[in-house]
Amino acid sequence: MSDTEPRAEKSVGATAEQTEADTSSEETATRETVLDVSGLTKIYPDGTLAVDDIDFSVKAGNFCVIIGPSGCGKSTTLHSLVGKVEATEGTITLDGTEITETETYDRDIGLVFQDFQLFPHLTVEENVRYGLERLDLPADEADQRVSTIMETMQLSGATGRDPGELSAGQKQRVALARSLVLEPKLLLLDEPLGDMDYKLQKRMERELLEVHREFDTTFVYVTHDQTQAMRLADQIVVMNDGNVEQSDPVDAVYNTPETAFVATFVGDSNILRGTVGGTSEDGSVARVETDLGQFETRTDNLDAEPSEVVGTDLAFSIRPQHLTLGEGVRNTVQCRVEDVITRPGKGAQVVLSPLSAPTAELQLRSWEAVSAREGDEITVGWTPADAVMLDRTSVVEGIDLETDILGE
Ligand code: ADP
Ligand code: MG
Numbered sequence: 001m002s003d004t005e006p007r008a009e010k011s012v013g014a015t016a017e018q019t020e021a022d023t024s025s026e027e028t029a030t031r032e033t034v035l036d037v038s039g040l041t042k043i044y045p046d047g048t049l050a051v052d053d054i055d056f057s058v059k060a061g062n063f064c065v066i067i068g069p070s071g072c073g074k075s076t077t078l079h080s081l082v083g084k085v086e087a088t089e090g091t092i093t094l095d096g097t098e099i100t101e102t103e104t105y106d107r108d109i110g111l112v113f114q115d116f117q118l119f120p121h122l123t124v125e126e127n128v129r130y131g132l133e134r135l136d137l138p139a140d141e142a143d144q145r146v147s148t149i150m151e152t153m154q155l156s157g158a159t160g161r162d163p164g165e166l167s168a169g170q171k172q173r174v175a176l177a178r179s180l181v182l183e184p185k186l187l188l189l190d191e192p193l194g195d196m197d198y199k200l201q202k203r204m205e206r207e208l209l210e211v212h213r214e215f216d217t218t219f220v221y222v223t224h225d226q227t228q229a230m231r232l233a234d235q236i237v238v239m240n241d242g243n244v245e246q247s248d249p250v251d252a253v254y255n256t257p258e259t260a261f262v263a264t265f266v267g268d269s270n271i272l273r274g275t276v277g278g279t280s281e282d283g284s285v286a287r288v289e290t291d292l293g294q295f296e297t298r299t300d301n302l303d304a305e306p307s308e309v310v311g312t313d314l315a316f317s318i319r320p321q322h323l324t325l326g327e328g329v330r331n332t333v334q335c336r337v338e339d340v341i342t343r344p345g346k347g348a349q350v351v352l353s354p355l356s357a358p359t360a361e362l363q364l365r366s367w368e369a370v371s372a373r374e375g376d377e378i379t380v381g382w383t384p385a386d387a388v389m390l391d392r393t394s395v396v397e398g399i400d401l402e403t404d405i406l407g408e
Contacts, residue, residue, distance in 0.1 A: 038092075063209070067222075072242065082109050110187040123161060169203065176208075188222075205232060259394050329382060333352075340373065349364070
């Protein structure tokens with residue numbers, strides 16, 4: 001379960017969580033925007049609209065992760081940034097300078113490929129030195145840069161070795177060193193840990209985070225793996241079908257998803273839908289009438305004024321870990337237990353079907369063992385503060401909540 005929690009939510013106590021979130025957002029707020037993408041569109045020669053008029057920006061020093069399902073346009077976006085793909089429309093601005101038409105090697109952007117693509121016929125040091133030739137630095141400065149980076153990346157002992165003799169961890173460090181030695185303003189990584197086994201992946205993630213911290217470089221990292229995204233990211237850009245669903249700090253994407261797509265793609269969510277019947281006097285809580293009954297939800301994350309959504313059909317989401325067993329909260333549902341899955345060290349996952357709408361399904365997760373058994377009838381509930389209203393199903397037109405997002 002920890003895999004689906006964002007980095008900012010690591011601490012357990014609410015106060016600690018709050019402090020951590022506050023510090024990171026404060027830090028982010030004071031940083032300058034280093035990358036700005038505006039109206040970026042890519043239509044390939046065969047007519048495929050791969051990226052459809054997207055906007056996002058990244059603050060200096062951030063670890064930004066672009067996630068989305070396979071084919072949603074992540075690689076096209078990344079390759080447009082570095083100039084490997086020519087944008088059809090839109091602008092890319094790096095550190096205040098528009099680079100949309102700039103040659104790749106003049107962009108001040110590094111790119112780390114999946115499987116790293118080291119030059120097999122060059123030694124480790126030659127690999128790291130390779131890109132420096134183009135910069136035309138004085139020889140002693142180039143030497144200095146190479147030796148500093150080799151030392152920092154703990155590669156000094158591997159200077160003369162062939163890339164083929166290296167472990168995966170060392171290969172990653174050579175690939176990073178080869179890019180970082182050029183001191184790029186931005187480092188792009190396209191699913192670099194895609195083919196690795198889980199344990200190695202986790203170790204490489206830790207190394208990446210250390211390198212990111214050490215060099216204070218801005219990273220834009222692409223993956224389709226949302227658990228990885230949450231372990232790495234300060235900021236997440238969620239893409240879907242060539243569009244950006246949401247671009248925000250990781251805790252905002254997780255805690256206040258703007259669309260049902262984001263709520264289900266980033267971490268697990270229970271999604272309910274109904275008609276907004278009314279709001280509390282101050283508008284902070286809305287009452288939604290659903291097939292499962294009437295529930296109260298917070299409204300603070302809505303783009304719209306709470307009064308404007310009264311009478312409309314809206315969805316809201318509740319994380320499985322925010323469902324609790326038993327009465328005593330504002331929102332309760334009588335359910336039949338369909339399944340209890342207990343995993344050592346990971347608590348229990350309970351699959352529930354509401355008595356009033358047996359085809360709907362709710363998921364509850366608990367760190368503690370649960371006494372409920374399959375077939376039991378129980379009451380589950382959640383507080384209004386844990387129910388997040390979703391402005392839209394998706395930013396993509398024509399997406400259906402039931403068939404396209406919930407897969408029913
Ligand atoms: P992702 O990296 O998210 O998997 P891509 O950016 O690779 O997605 O692809 C986005 C869409 O563009 C897909 O429909 C893909 O098939 C299409 N596409 C990618 N590269 C090309 C290309 N060179 N020519 C035509 N279509 C392409
Ligand atoms: Mg890709």
